[in-house]
Amino acid sequence: MTIIQAPALAANAGATTGSEFRRGIAACMPVLLGIVPYGLVLGAQAARKSLSGLEVPLMTGLNFAGGSEFAAIQLWSSPPHILLIVFVTLLVNSRHLLMGAALAPYLRHLSKRKAFASLFFMCDESWAMSLADSKERAATGTSLPAFSLPYYMGASLAVYVAWVAFTTAGALLGPVMGDIDALGFDMAFPAVFLVLMRGMWTTAAAARPWLVSLVVAAVTHLVLPGAWFIAAGAASGLAAAYYLAGDA
Structure with missing residues (x-):
């Protein structure tokens, strides 16, 4: 039994777009509890590097990849080494090539427009949950597509909104909170990845x-x-x- 499991499947003819979307949101709620503290940590670290409350949501919303954002903040200086930060960001985010390849067989029923647009919101959490959900749906042998786009978007958008919101909150509240690393909040980032890794263990x-x-x-x-x-x-x-x- 794995730590991450899809909830009871709604893979039946009565499943609606709305119900699948809500199923995705509900499934990622435990993950969001982990996103809150390390989103605050990243925002606070960015504030210490003089990024404003507007620059932080632009970074986390347009890039939407926590690992590379932590790396970029660690490398941030004045003036910033732009080429180095871009290189490290590309290198850290290159794992998305393998993640996309693993998900690709389940996306064949989607148009390219829908597939490419939805993949912007792919992150480690939504990818792991949707891949597990797709495999479970495929195992049931139903006639419905194994990949549920509304489920995926529900999980992805919930993570996206939480990530942008709490990194911004961290940037705005960072000076008030002080050194929140001392409270151990930075451990939430690797902890979430350990849970995801355990869920994908074969x-x-x-x-x-x-x-x-x-x-x-x-x-x-x-x-x-x-x-x-x-x-x-x-x-x-x-x-x-x-x-x-x-x-x-």
Whole structure:
């Protein structure tokens, strides 16, 4: 039994767009509890780097990728090293190539317009939940498409709104809250990913890229300052996934 499971499926002829959308929102509620603290942490860290209450929601709303945003804030300086930040952002977000490829077989019934528009809102949480939901729906053998776009959008938009709202709140309240890292809120970010990873666990062999990424990131963090450990972990994990794909 995994930690992340889709709730009772609404995969029947009576399921409406509205009910599927609400099912997606309801399914991601536990995840939102984790998003609140690390959204506040990112916003507060951005405020300490002199980003305003307007610049933070622009960053989190247009990029919508927490890992790369944490990396960008760690690398932020005055003046900022734009090319370095762009490179690290592309590297950290490159995992979305594999995530999109895993979801692609379930999107074939959608038009390109709908598929591409919806993928803007894809994040680790909504991707993991929708992939698990699609696999469960496919296993039931129903005639309905395995991928429920309203369910996906319900989960994705709930995460998106929460992320933008609480990073903005963190930026506005950061000076008042002080050093919220000292309260342990920054642990919420890796905690959510550990839960997602456990939910996607299949076999130990398939988890080898995670182990490679973890070891490389930990070693890089010990020997190099700044946020290079995020980029190193992402690159090594992608490389390991590519070379070990045939053995998993």
